Amino acid sequence: MSASLEKGVRVLKEVIDAPIASYFNSCVHCGLCAEACLFYTETGDPKYTPIHKLEPLRRLYEQEYTLVGRLAKLVGLSKPVTDDELEEWKELVYNSCTLCGRCSVVCPVGNDIVYMVRKFREGMSASGHAPEGIIGAVNRTVTIGSPMGVKLPAVKAQMKHVEEDYGLPIPLDAEGAEYMVMLSSMEIINFPEYLAAIAKIMHQAGKTWTLCSTAFEATNAGMQIGNSDLARVLVTRIVDGAEKLKVKTVISPECGHAYTALRWEGANLIGRPFTFKVQHIIEVLGEFQEQGLLKTEGFETDRLTFHDPCQLARRGGVIKQQRNLMNMVAKNFVEMPDAGFMNWCCGGGGGASAIEEGEELRLEAFKKKKSQLDTVKPDRLVTACANCRIVLEEGLEHYQMDIPVVGLTEMIAEHIPDQTTEKGA
């Protein structure tokens, strides 16, 4: 992709819509959004104030879409957006924003700041000011099929392992299955337990399911970098796969941004509604639990707490299910302060974890999670996003906190009675 300032400005002009215009006109510079942003609260540096991260976009809006701004531009009274400026803003738009959306829920005038950051990234990426780390992830997703370079043989190897270990079949390209299960590279490489957990859960629930050989990777680096064209390519793979296999529901894995990309941005990216349903695995488990299709035995007895992935809870509206599931298998489940809707980000969402040069800042921001954890002192930390999990593990290691992190789906699966005696439909 050839990027240039001109292209970036053109893209930004296209993404500016009535909500963005309304938001910029409503901002009274109260700075309350800073208090909601962990990059500000943990560093105290005012440049991390969320609304400030949008300054070049605001000026461009004024210069292009307001009478006063156009007049000012005409007589040379306003500063044009430059490459140097956008390069300076890269750190603010990517490294120090995880698209967690806390700012958007505290702004007193109602500005949806994260909505604007997401759109601003379109112009940043088109003008060539996206971080190398995310560009790499995008390129690998487009050329190889996954951001971490995972190919189908790796998935097949995992499938074989799980089939051997658990004696449960892992269907591939099974037409007409009810569920098509997506994975994230992170799960294929680092957390193979996830696939085994799905097999056990589906078997017990008596549901038909399948993986898809042409669409197994759910993560969407195109969305993270802010390139809708690439995000569309990645979503289209999944849509094609789901429609080819005629599945009813596509299950997004334990990965926050994969869920947002597919559930909320997907249809808008391809320009038509989906012909299938999209659910996060936690929503599916919640449904199974409600319908009595999920039966567990025994309890975890150590002190557990749950880290809400931003894209699942605050940005995705799934908040109760994970708590009901936790209580199903845990005797000693405690909530962190601000848990649920207002939970604090792990510090690595929105592509931030892929940015090498952002690591120092990320670890600084992790102090917020550390303080939440210090309050409840759990023995283990449960979450439902493979990226959160990696970022949490890195942070915990850095601060020498001995708290193992586990995925909720696999924890639930561990409490499903031995499959050999159970009969699925």
Place this chain on the structure above:
Amino acid sequence: MNDMQFLTWVRGAGLDIAVSIFLLGVLWRLIEIYSLGRKKDLAAPRQVSGASGWHTIFRRSVPPEGMMKKSPVSYIGGYTFHIGLAIVVFLFAPHILLIKNLTGLSWPGLPSQFIDLAAVVTMAAMVIVLADRINKPVKRYLSTFGDWFTWTLTFLPVLTGWMAVQHLLLPYTTMLALHILSVELLLVFLPFTKLFHAFTVFGSRWYNGTVNGHKGVAV
């Protein structure tokens, strides 16, 4: 121009000009902003009660959990001067009379002692939020000429109105004329500065509530 002529001008031609710029300005800015439109959201919606644009318009007037503690001056100072301004502007008998003359609409006012108190409290709150803007690193960092300018534009009408009623500093006629002039400046600049949030705040909250409400998230 003597005091009387000055007062006559601000009450006549001055007021006409200011109100015209205000009304046309507001209309122009609303069209300029909202005619940009937005794309239809094609994702399958998730219905949740309480998650909508209208809910957010109201809900966002209340500080989200924990935020009051983080910035009490913003919230308490903000509420105080906004409510104070509304009381002083709309419940002072002479103001109601003016509105009645312009539009025919009328409602009961509050005793002038109460308005005096409200004006003083409003000014105190405004001075406190100004001090906070200078003091707090984030607010100072975000502040531009527009922030100091609009603070002054908002403060002057309250100050001159209160001083006119109290017969302070200048003869009543002169102070009253200055008061009306300051209001006219406020009207002229309101559509083109951050003061326009008085109008867009509803649209912004509605969009935020609607976009997130589509996902079943009550923001």
